[in-house]
Amino acid sequence: MLNTIYAPRCGLANTSLSLMKGITLSIPNCRMDEEIQDEFYWEYCFVCYRRDKDKEKMFASRISRALPRATSSVTRSASLRTPLGTSFTKRWNSDDAEKKVKGPVIGIDLGTTNSAVAVMEGQTAKIIENSEGARTTPSVVAFAQDGERLVGVSAKRQAVVNPENTLFATKRLIGRKFTDAEVQRDIKEVPYKIVQHTNGDAWVSARGEKYSPSQIGGFVLQKMKETAEAYLTKTVQNAVVTVPAYFNDSQRQATKDAGQIAGLNVLRVVNEPTAAALAYGLEKDEDKVIAVYDLGGGTFDISVLEIQKGVFEVKSTNGDTHLGGEDFDIHLVRHLVQQFKKDSGIDLSGDRMAIQRIREAAEKAKIELSSSMQTDINLPFITADSSGPKHINQKLSRSQLEKLVDPLITRTIEPVRKALKDANLTAKDIQEVILVGGMTRMPKVSESVKSIFGRDPAKSVNPDEAVAMGAAIQGGVLAGNVTDVLLLDVTPLSLGIETLGGVFTRLINRNTTIPTKKSQIFSTAADFQTAVEIKVYQGERELVRDNKMLGNFQLVGIPPAHRGVPQIEVTFDIDADAIVHVHAKDKSTNKDHSITIASGSGLSDQEIQNMVDDSERYAESDKERKAAIEAANRSDSVLNDTEKALNEFADKLDKTEADGIREKITALREFCRQEPVWRRYCYCC
Template identity: 55%
Template sequence: MGKIIGIDLGTTNSCVAFVDNGEPQVIPNAEGSRTTPSVVSFSKDGERRVGSVAKRQGVTNPYSTIFAIKRLMGLSFDAEPAERHRHAVPYEVVESDGGDAWVQAEGHRYSPPEISAMVLEKMREVAESFLGEDVEEAVVTVPAYFNDAQRSATIAAGKIAGIDVRRIINEPTAAALAYGFDEKEGKRVAVYDLGGGTFDISILEISDGVFSVKATSGDTHLGGEDLDNRLVEELTSRFKESSGIDLHDDRVALQRLKEQAEKAKHELSSSLETEINLPFIAADESGPKHLETKLKRSELEILVSEIIDRTLGPCKQAMDDAGLKAEDIDEVLLVGGQTRMPMVQSKVEEFFGKPPYKGVNPDEVVAMGAALQGAALVGEVEEVLLLDVTPLSLGVETGGGVFHKLIPRNTTVPTRAKEVFTTSVDNQSFVPIHVLQGERDMASDNKSLAKFELAPILPAPRGVPEIEVTFDIDADGVVNVSAKDLGTGREQNIRVVASSGLTENDIERIIAEADAYKTTDEKRRELAELRNAAEALLYTSERAVAECRELVPEDVVAQVEADIESLHFSVNEGDAIAIKDALETLELSAYKIAEAMYGSVDMESSGDAQTES
């Protein structure tokens, strides 16, 4: 049985790990980095790049370089977070036929699960290259506060990538698993997870292989990207003051600013001041303009303090839901690259009354925990029990548009709940079931997950029919709902699927397109390798002809020169089969030069020997 890898599918960066001899190990990519940018870029000729090479395209190709796609997972186009995202990125966010938020690049529309699948596929390739074997299964992590639609969209991404997602686990839970895998004594742990695009806080009890989540809260649209955007606004404002030029409509300039903002933020985690230099950021009739400014850590902290403070509300909510006080927490874990910021660490210490634990790598610990869960599923390590919770309440819409909760938030999953409802109108022939997720009292203020009908039901006065509604939430946090007419036994079931606008047929089509892309990529790689081999052989052959023409028979030289010309032509045409044939032909004829040269040398040596005798 092959390895089950662990993948942390992040907003900014992704990480992959596996378990070796009972210990989780992070797998470096081809560039030697232990994390890979969650970035996909598309070129005009149809080439697709993923990871570091895609991120480097951000400035030169901003409209077709997709980043932070995780922020659009499971969102409708008109959702407020999707609207904020549209104004913060250079690429185009479009409305799908189903009303969801998709992206467009080089004239092609992509759903968020499709882009995420490309990142997942890249992480699988990283693992396969390192392990030297095929990888088909993975445990993938998601933010604890992801709703059902976002979790289902992540599973769809795995399916598109050709990965069997064995489990979806929450990022804070995965981090706690990596931290406390060998923990025997009971501990209460708070996991503060501030990543590139999302924030989670989870309170867990860990004891002897049991990881029990007591409460979770968060914000799926709060993270390092927001800090970067706030700093970009500051730099844009400074440049306008000094030059009079507004950069808001210059997407290339904004992308350059974003890269510098991210770099400055990182530098200010270890220094008190940094310089920002962006030459030729704009131009007017007087000539080119440059952005040159200094930024102090204290200035950055003033800019982003409100964003960091927004993480404390969910922290209080989670502690209240768990029925705990700060002094009840034994350890505070910091997860996510943004927690390297000194201000974040001081805010966390102030809230919990103790310094956070820094013995785990915030960028890698989630993938390591996912890998441990994968290893536990196949018996590679001692079995662990993860008792996670549903982050938001689940229920149905009832009369007057009221949201009736069947499963309260922070209920341990998997779980099941059922309740009997009735009709509101005489002789009602069907019962509409509207499934929602959220905490507001009115249905319209919560997240709609699905709508279906139980029909037909026997005509009867209002209040007489008995309709039993059952909610099932599996270990991945994915919801199944059924409605049953207790009078007739008629039942209707629905698996709540992602709000990604993707049907099973869509997913199958996308998988086929991904396979075609893979074939195209393989052909491109083969062509590049053949071109490299051809250029190397052309160089050595042309040099051999130039240096050894006098030592080689004329017919051999003529043949080699003809074969050189033929290979040059094939390389320029770009036909892989023709290059391969011409390459093999030149290899044979060039070998004759070597034979002739060695023969000439042997004859000279023999002649010298006879002269001496």
């Protein structure tokens, strides 16, 4: 069915790379001079044929940068070639995945504001509705006074009366240090406490307990898992989880930790714009270059992709991991607070309950102004002074809102330009623009996109659901149920190490197709140096102090020699999840050391296990509460039916018997009053 395909000048002699189900890239023995091969930039084409009913269809695509640019033969180890081929085969061969993945694979969009879950039904991705009947679930976790943990709609509903213990938008904190400028800004804007963990990470506090953002994300993922299990009526273990394309290694690793805490095996971490592109292009036959403009609740991403008959190749990506709907809400809240202070002389910024009410009203007004030109914001009894109660009663027009948030929309333009430049394209080369994320429903955002690309954005994709559906499609690929789909994503930021003078030396440039591997030889900076410290950074600045440090480790036992003599080979390996693995080796002694970057701090294995145990305990507690609710509902029904029957047939009952029934009704009601869990759910009291 499939013809053999080959690439004659790639530098990998007699190697086969399994790219997708039924498609193998076969590389014959190349007789080029070794030196020329090593300098050759590995960029190749593959062409194969597949039968579709009685017709032969050409299935062609270019895979560029799938292997890194080789260094010179002096610095490049020949042993690198085999691991590259092997790892590429393992990561992209869906036949292998089919053997390993058992049971359904769900796709989860873990959003800043809302989350969604989808699953493949045949060759179509389906969004699963939650227990409330909604297709998205608020990414909100709350802790009630009695210790109950609430997730989703129930948590959001009680936020006004419990603002200090209602945690939202914690995705903006995931993988971040407490001292980060973005975290310090958020501390001033949220009603709950953001605290510093012992390792310097930003955590949150509720009811006197500290929680990592990964743990809060894990609670939301667990809710998504339960939603899927209720629909599928079977246990779900495997998932594909999405992250913003511009997330760094720390944030990606923290997201995988969240999945582990939720009891999920995260098969793949997929970039949100790429997932949306999968949902858009799965059943489309035409070749296109598209841009995905993703402005969600907390992050902004722009990705440029080339779609060619089942091959989704990301050309470039850019973005801002701290720009989204939450920032729009913050700007509007500030405006309302300032206007109220101007009108009444009262500053509400220190009143957490009032701010939470204003925040909810601001979010509602923002949504309404996407479809209407004006809205009213009415908040009675927002506060009181000696003269009596005070109310907020303001009119807000669409033009006022657009003026308030214009600086935020403008911030999305520069990343778009950078992404186009990195892809070596102009705005005119983009054939379709896909809008993803709730904020793209704002008319001003859509107008801005049109002005950048010179065309109206496509309306064929649901901005709230496309990412989860794309994640489900990738899950189907990994499970072997979806064939003829190949996803080639990129690393969003450059990776390198610190060299003499605090210089950032890149080993892997941004927008390199992953998975990828790159090695480079370094040496000592001082005479008779016996150990070196490898400091790993991610970013685009020339000095390490301006970039994000991912981690560090030491290579010891280097034989004493003059500086510049020892040869230390540093290898970076980025897997398909864009997680970084670093390996350093002294070539003279073959001593080596390697690490998988886990954010340079992050969660230890023990911390993750403790959180998994906590999550399981909560799950048990949730089951008990569910049983209590069901029992309370039954009690309510029994009491009502009994009282109704007693009143209807009182004249036919013996007085002693009727009094005995009334005593039992009273006793059950008294029991409900004394039991706190029952008191909450039993309406017979």
